[in-house]
Amino acid sequence: MSKNTEIIDKAIGQEYEYGFTTDIEQETIAPGLNEDVIKLISSKKNEPQWLLDWRLKAYDQWLKMDEPDWSKLNFSNIDFQSISYYAALKPKEKLSSLDEVDPELLDTYNKLGIPLEEQKMLANVAVDAVFDSVSVTTTFKEELQKHGVIFCSFSEAVKNHPKIIKKYLGSVVPATDNYFAALNSAVFSDGSFVYIPKNVRCPMELSTYFRINAANTGQFERTLIVAEEGSHVSYLEGCTAPMRDENQLHAAVVELVAHKDSEIKYSTVQNWYPGDPKTGKGGIYNFVTKRGTCLGDNSKISWTQVETGSALTWKYPSCILKGDNSVGEFYSVALSNNFQQADTGTKMIHIGKNTKSTIISKGISAGKGQNTYRGGVKIMKGAENARNYSQCDSILIGEECGAHTFPYIDVRNPSAQMEHEASTSRIGEDQLFYCNQRGISTEDAVSMIVNGFCKKVFNELPMEFAVEAQKLMEVSLEGSVG
Amino acid sequence: MLEIKNLHAGVDGKAILKGVELVIKPGELHAIMGRNGSGKSTLANIITGRENYEVTSGTVNFNGNNLLDMSPENRALEGIFMSFQYPVVIPGVNNTYFLRAALNSKLKHNGLKEVNAADFMRLIREKLKLVEMDEKYLIRAVNDGFSGGEKKRNEILQMLTLEPQLSILDETDSGLDIDALKIVAQGINNFRNSERSFLAITHYQRLLEHMKPDFIHVLIDGKIVKSGGMDLAHELEQKGYSWLEE
Numbered sequence: 192m193s194k195n196t197e198i199i200d201k202a203i204g205q206e207y208e209y210g211f212t213t214d215i216e217q218e219t220i221a222p223g224l225n226e227d228v229i230k231l232i233s234s235k236k237n238e239p240q241w242l243l244d245w246r247l248k249a250y251d252q253w254l255k256m257d258e259p260d261w262s263k264l265n266f267s268n269i270d271f272q273s274i275s276y277y278a279a280l281k282p283k284e285k286l287s288s289l290d291e292v293d294p295e296l297l298d299t300y301n302k303l304g305i306p307l308e309e310q311k312m313l314a315n316v317a318v319d320a321v322f323d324s325v326s327v328t329t330t331f332k333e334e335l336q337k338h339g340v341i342f343c344s345f346s347e348a349v350k351n352h353p354k355i356i357k358k359y360l361g362s363v364v365p366a367t368d369n370y371f372a373a374l375n376s377a378v379f380s381d382g383s384f385v386y387i388p389k390n391v392r393c394p395m396e397l398s399t400y401f402r403i404n405a406a407n408t409g410q411f412e413r414t415l416i417v418a419e420e421g422s423h424v425s426y427l428e429g430c431t432a433p434m435r436d437e438n439q440l441h442a443a444v445v446e447l448v449a450h451k452d453s454e455i456k457y458s459t460v461q462n463w464y465p466g467d468p469k470t471g472k473g474g475i476y477n478f479v480t481k482r483g484t485c486l487g488d489n490s491k492i493s494w495t496q497v498e499t500g501s502a503l504t505w506k507y508p509s510c511i512l513k514g515d516n517s518v519g520e521f522y523s524v525a526l527s528n529n530f531q532q533a534d535t536g537t538k539m540i541h542i543g544k545n546t547k548s549t550i551i552s553k554g555i556s557a558g559k560g561q562n563t564y565r566g567g568v569k570i571m572k573g574a575e576n577a578r579n580y581s582q583c584d585s586i587l588i589g590e591e592c593g594a595h596t597f598p599y600i601d602v603r604n605p606s607a608q609m610e611h612e613a614s615t616s617r618i619g620e621d622q623l624f625y626c627n628q629r630g631i632s633t634e635d636a637v638s639m640i641v642n643g644f645c646k647k648v649f650n651e652l653p654m655e656f657a658v659e660a661q662k663l664m665e666v667s668l669e670g671s672v673g
Numbered sequence: 674m675l676e677i678k679n680l681h682a683g684v685d686g687k688a689i690l691k692g693v694e695l696v697i698k699p700g701e702l703h704a705i706m707g708r709n710g711s712g713k714s715t716l717a718n719i720i721t722g723r724e725n726y727e728v729t730s731g732t733v734n735f736n737g738n739n740l741l742d743m744s745p746e747n748r749a750l751e752g753i754f755m756s757f758q759y760p761v762v763i764p765g766v767n768n769t770y771f772l773r774a775a776l777n778s779k780l781k782h783n784g785l786k787e788v789n790a791a792d793f794m795r796l797i798r799e800k801l802k803l804v805e806m807d808e809k810y811l812i813r814a815v816n817d818g819f820s821g822g823e824k825k826r827n828e829i830l831q832m833l834t835l836e837p838q839l840s841i842l843d844e845t846d847s848g849l850d851i852d853a854l855k856i857v858a859q860g861i862n863n864f865r866n867s868e869r870s871f872l873a874i875t876h877y878q879r880l881l882e883h884m885k886p887d888f889i890h891v892l893i894d895g896k897i898v899k900s901g902g903m904d905l906a907h908e909l910e911q912k913g914y915s916w917l918e919e
Contacts, residue, residue, distance in 0.1 A: 619761075625760065625763070628721055629775035629831065630779045631778055643763060643766030
């Protein structure tokens with residue numbers, strides 16, 4: 192065995208840092224899915240009739256749909272009847288302040304490095320904490336209200352801002368868009384809602400922290416962000432889950448709406464439990480539909496994702512560039528180590544004139560990991576002078592992993608300018624030896640090489656999170672060279 | 674400084690070095706010449722500690738320490754540097770960042786204070802001039818998009834910055850045009866002093882003409898069969914290697 196392999200193997204013992212469970216009284220609906228379950232979820236949330244109807248319609252459609260099988264992901268069938276579709280904290284008095292939040296829960300978030308007590312909070316970041324199916328608390332609410340910004344749980348938004356929800360829910364990702372979106376539409380439990388009024392620049396970063404805790408439970412949340420004319424918002428989501436032997440399903444939907452001259456920046460640091468590093472047992476199945484519409488002229492939507500977790504990732508954050516001069520961006524780092532599989536990428540649909548999109552995708556495969564980039568760029572007939580730049584790079588660490596790239600390009604307007612660059616490289620013994628020969632240790636060399644590779648994407652993350660992402664990358668990669 | 678005794682080594686069970694004896698003292702420049710496959714690069718790889726080479730017998734000491742027990746990075750930190758024949762590309766890793774990381778790990782190893790970015794920029798700009806490299810190379814990724822000659826100059830730039838005690842120059846002359854060869858040789862010559870030693874591996878006498886080595890050794894089939902001065906290099910240039918083979 193080579194020396195590098197030894198160093199790496201020592202480090203591979205590193206366990207998933209967030210794999211603990213929280214012992215807390217929860218109310219869970221018995222596993223299984225049928226109309227009654229959907230009605231029960233809806234009634235637990237005291238939803239209006241129109242929303243229940245919307246759910247049931249989605250469910251009805253879902254029953255008629257087939258699970259997609261076009262991805263490169265390899266997994267045994269999901270038994271949708273064995274999953275519980277709702278887990279919530281035992282209801283207490285309505286929470287008005289954090290003093291009433293279960294201390295066990297506060298402790299959980301502290302362990303995750305997301306303190307919810309105001310005095311300990313990350314400066315200038317407002318957090319909505321979603322625990323299994325419900326939002327626990329949202330911080331900095333009053334501060335945001337002063338600027339007219341609404342940032343609350345989805346359930347609260349349904350209650351307090353029904354008009355906006357009714358107008359935009361499903362407007363970007365229709366309930367029947369795809370199999371997992373339809374499932375989410377039928378059973379979604381909570382999530383975050385953001386509304387930025389006209390000409391307001393949101394004064395702080397908004398962030399949702401998703402935590403799956405209960406066993407045999409799926410998490411199905413929805414996020415909706417509406418940016419009115421001339422507004423600006425930067426939003427970040429983070430996710431973790433306990434280590435469990437069985438696979439858990441996460442099927443979320445995110446919808447972004449950007450009106451004229453507005454900008455939405457959406458960043459994700461996804462660190463769901465990836466499964467056992469030695470056996471591949473357990474881990475989150477992450478099937479997520481994320482899409483934004485640049486509705487107005489000169490609007491901009493930018494997706495940045497750092498995907499280091501999950502056993503399976505199936506996710507294609509996309510932009511529909513309707514407004515003239517609108518801009519869509521996708522910056523992605525996806526890492527699959529050990530037995531992880533990722534099939535991820537983006538879709539850029541150019542409809543308006545002078546629309547511009549940029550795709551920077553960095554795939555890292557290590558161990559037995561399989562990493563697929565799947566992207567589509569579509570230039571519609573009316574999209575005069577559309578431009579796209581795509582760059583898809585893959586890096587391989589070790590001998591047993593794989594990288595795959597499927598770029599689809601569909602151009603229906605001859606004035607379009609398309610650029611596509613792709614590369615696949617390997618962190619080889621040669622690179623490591625070169626670094627070693629300059630006095631740089633193998634660990635430092637691996638993290639230097641990978642961080643260099645991801646730099647373009649990390650640069651897009653908000654400052655605090657860029658550092659976190661870099662560290663996360665180091666932890667996720669420890670022990671991956673051999 | 675470097676003391677190699679009766680070194681036998683190989684790869685995958687195949688014997689390549691068959692009893693190499695070599696002593697390099699401070700301030701000396703030794704050159705090793707030989708055909709392809711004679712074991713020149715193997716010798717360099719064993720001194721620097723590349724994996725997959727097995728030493729079957731013999732010793733390699735550096736300043737009295739057993740080199741074969743040390744990891745490649747520790748050998749580097751102790752003052753051994755190799756200018757690679759084929760320097761690798763490290764995409765996305767800034768050349769300046771890389772070199773500063775290397776220098777700082779060496780400074781740290783020697784119990785010295787690490788250099789900050791600003792001081793390092795001043796330092797590296799001075800060194801750049803010595804190898805007549807443009808500043809644009811500082812912001813590029815390590816060896817990314819460099820021509821063969823640029824890569825070699827970048828290796829010498831690293832040598833000048835890290836100030837090793839023993840520099841192994843593995844075919845540093847290959848891929849260089851006449852002007853670049855002069856610049857590289859000049860960079861090396863200016864770097865020479867009574868403390869620093871060199872082991873140059875080459876096929877040709879081109880680089881040697883510029884550097885005037887103290888000793889020239891001919892490696893044939895894993896053994897040093899003849900040693901001498903510059904006269905030997907001239908003789909090899911005229912007669913080839915066959916007269917030294919049995």
